[in-house]
Amino acid sequence: MAYGYGRPALKSTVDVQLQSAFSDGNWNAVVRLADKRAKALKDNYYEAIKVCAESQLDGAAERCGILVAIEDLVKQKTVVDIDTLELYEWAASDFLQSEIEYADTLGPLRVRWAKANPKSPLALQCLQACLEYWDLVSAQQISTALDKAYLNSGDRRYMFWSITLTFLLSISPQCSESSRKVYSLLVLKQLERAAEITENSPKMDIKDRGLLNEEEICLYYRVLLVHGNKDDYIKRVQGNSLGALALLRKGHKLLFWDSLGVLETWGEWDLIFDLSRQALRLGLEGVTPHFFVCDWKVWKTFIAAASKSAKPEAALEEVQSILQDFFALKTKKPDTYKKNLALALLEASSKLYSLSPVTAPDVKGMTSRVIQLGLFLEQYFDRLSVFDDVKEYVSCLSFEEVQTLLEDIFPSMLSAQSDNVKGVILGSLICKIRYLLSTCPQTLSRHPSITDGQQQAEPYRCRVCSGLTSLPCKHCLKSIIVEAIGTSKRISADSDLTDAIPRLDKDPRIDLALVIGLSLLKLSGLRPGALEALWSPTRDLDPSLFLQAILIMDAQLRETPSDNGLRLILVRLYLLLGNASHAHQLWVPMDVKRTIHDALSPLFFDRISSLSPALFQGSRPLMEPLRSYYSSSLRDQCPLKTWEAFSSGSYTSLLDMVEYDGHLQRSCTLMMTLVEESRATRAFSGKTEMEIAENPLAWSIQDDTPLVNKTDYGSFSNLESPHGPQIQDFVRLGPELSNERAHLAFLSEQFADLLSFRPPKEYKPAKAIEAAIRDRNYVLERLTHLNRSLATFIHHPKTPSALTSAELGHYTIVSLLAAAALTSLSTSRADPTPKNMSLASSSIRTTLMSLRASSLQPAPAHMSATCFALTNMHAVSYLREAALAVKHTAGFVLAFHERELARDRSGKSALQRDVVAEMKALETVAAKILSETKAHLQKLKEALGEGGWLDRLLGWIFGEDEQAVDGDEELRRAVSDMIGGPEGAEEWCGRVLEGWREGIKGWLMVRWE
């Protein structure tokens, strides 16, 4: 809503002189002229012009006159004329964002006016103004007045505006607890009455106060869900005029769709079965377009409902018979529906099978569902989406069925394939499915984990290859790699195939490279948990296999740059490798911008300041596009475009938009943006422009605001089975965004801001003592809050699993520091030594030391110290953060002490002696760690500057050390062949080295004191 920001026009009766002074913004003249006119004409309007003009002047007293004037008007209970209101609203707009509440001031004035003039078109403007400031209390009152005024006019909008606003108010924090019940009941009753009218009228007229169109009806169900009861919902949704099927008959799908979800959460399976059956029959009979409800979700819920019915076999047979009727339809079936039908058949047979697993007598694994799966694969194996389509079904096959798939179905599909191109497409699909199976637990059987009293490293037997293994089976992974490399090389060597590839939807070598890369990653020892338990993400990894994986996927991406699935995995892998600049180069072409920031930016930006502050030193502020996205989307108090939804009668859209806005305001990505920027700014310039809590984007975030993570991993190429962690969990550094982490980060930034708080210098108050007390109280108050909040979050049971170990160490220290600072500043010279001080201080020291140990630890035996350190920057970064926090806290407390000593020579108000001593000791420890850390980085830089790096990197990739590739010659040869030997890897190594050097350069630019 653009309304309200511009300067309003004065009434046309105002003389030219005053008009032009006003439009020129010549406020002194306006004040003078308006004052004269007010006295001469005895018209309050001029008084108002004067007050408003004064509010534009510089003096604080004049500026605030407007607030007093408004307060008086609210108290007087008279109706203020609309022009005066407009003037006041404009003049007060600066205060409305912060100092005064619209709902206490202009809102009630607007209500008063609208109630007195409900039929004036300007009443609508009053409603709009209240909505603009998201004052639901006033807006609701105005809409009710409008509804009454237009009762029999045939304009339905007012009735539904009033209903919608009453509902919004009833679920809003703006509603007082005492009114909530009244409004809830009121809105429900209004809609019930409307529903009755519709159900009892054979034909509805526009003037009737019933429910007429889809939006009105769906609004009713939304309200019913929140304020009504389940039985009513269930009764209505089956009704003849307002039921889901009734709406379907008229071509409206929304209610049917929504109700399936609702009924599912209630476990109303019989009703779901019945509704779905009837809805699908409507399509078969041609009452609706044939495939109107042939959506995957409908089939899936229908089949689930059938399997939960009293006679599941019979019900599932009915499903299958309906499916057959659809197949038999003579009309042209769009491919996507044909596929939905085929999958539904697979789903139904899968469900039937799980009810009574029957197998063909001769081949044990040849069950009905495997047969169905085979048929589906035969039909769709060359479609891009086939893997995702069958993933769930493959993952739940028994081992015998897996065997049938691998040993019967695939070979016969391959041999039936006379087309070479289709043959390699099928080959690459089989590789993907074999990889998927390596992540499925049913391919393993338990093997005694202790033999001869010895704990076995490989406690499983793989049922596919019979080898002993741990999870996943290494032998299978190796054979998958060799097979995939073979297929890939065969494609590249066959010109018929390479000529055909540009005409395909996707180069099969992309999937093959993915399978090879992922298998190598698994072989290298990459585990989601390992990132956590072992500090450094790559510590436990076989560097050779890890680097090979990246190299092969990177080479493929250069051939086929549009494959975002591969690209996203590589972005994350380069970040793990400590190569952020490289990751950034891969990230930028995806052009993540505007609306998709919230869901996608965490894939690159989360924890970025701890990985590479250097990135923040580019020409354009790194995260500026994110910040500006949030600023523009959350600029107004009211959710975007709500007025448009109101005026278009899109009531359900409106409710969804309000909810979306609520989520965006408390988005983890938004908090990530603020925190990462704030950290990077502190790292370079020491002080941020604005305290993080002062940022308007953070205003609504309190400790109890649940922050939501909406990260979208949908575009990762994910071949993992649903039984275990997904690919994003393997390649992410630490746990994903979460409420706990976001709050801790926010609080620790606030703590950093507080530590840089210095009492204003230029202002020398006459009463120095009072000022000192005021400052101390301010600091104590904020410390008390931060101490309490930090302690709450750090001790939350979910917190340890939401953080990397380095983060846990850091936030623990910050939380202890807040407590220590609070204790310190609460003492004075004469007090006894505070009890918890030495405990806090020794905990800080211990945590700092263990953070130090893991950040600056020596490399494991098989890894280069430099390479190891380069992949451990996240921990180093938190060591620096923590040491700085200690140093700054000590500095803050000691500076306070010094100031008190200087102010009060008696020393009485200075801090307690032992507190001062503890702080000095902490400061020394922190300074020592900081210089060690800096030296560590300096050493890294020097090491990287030495010659011979290219050869060293090549050495790791190709495993000079026999151990590194498990002595598996076949694998080693195949991989080396795929890479093209050392020559094939040289250019890549050069790029990686360059990335590392850049990163270190950035680290040496950050501040250390």
Place this chain on the structure above:
Amino acid sequence: MANFRRFRPGDLNKLSKCNLDPFTETYELSFYLQYYAKWPSLFQVAEDQNGNIIGYIMGKLESSPDVYQFSEHYLPWHAHITAVTVAPEARRLGIGRLLTEQLEAAADANDAWFVDLFVRSTNHKAIAFYKSMGYSIFRVVKDYYGDHSSDPTQSSEDAYDMRKPMKRDVKKEHIREDGEKYEVQPTDVW
């Protein structure tokens, strides 16, 4: 597998399969919400089994502003396709066609004369797609786009304004056989 349903704002967090494709533009939040607020039934999505959006169409119903009523470029009440896109992995399954058909049904339900859209004159796939559904070129808007999708040496690109008549246009008054020959300037369209 696919579901076809009305867009809802939560879908904006699931757009990556469509919007990471360089042919699909990502707009400001207010742009999407504007369409959702005003023409919710003309904003439809296709989603996969994991809730990822694999296709969507956004459209509006309008006529030219009244002041242009006597201009030769005046557009009567019609539906306009603002964006249609299908994720690369889900193309050629009929998803684009189904989404467009839904919008056309809404256009007919709202008594529109025709459905129209702008497409880059070099977007051959999309042009073939529209033609297969009965759209034809009505006019060429010269240099409508301020950049060129495939040739970086060019600073602009023409748009085809394509149309399909709806039921209301019984006499097919709103389409042209030889629309390629009608060139107009960007200032003539709105």
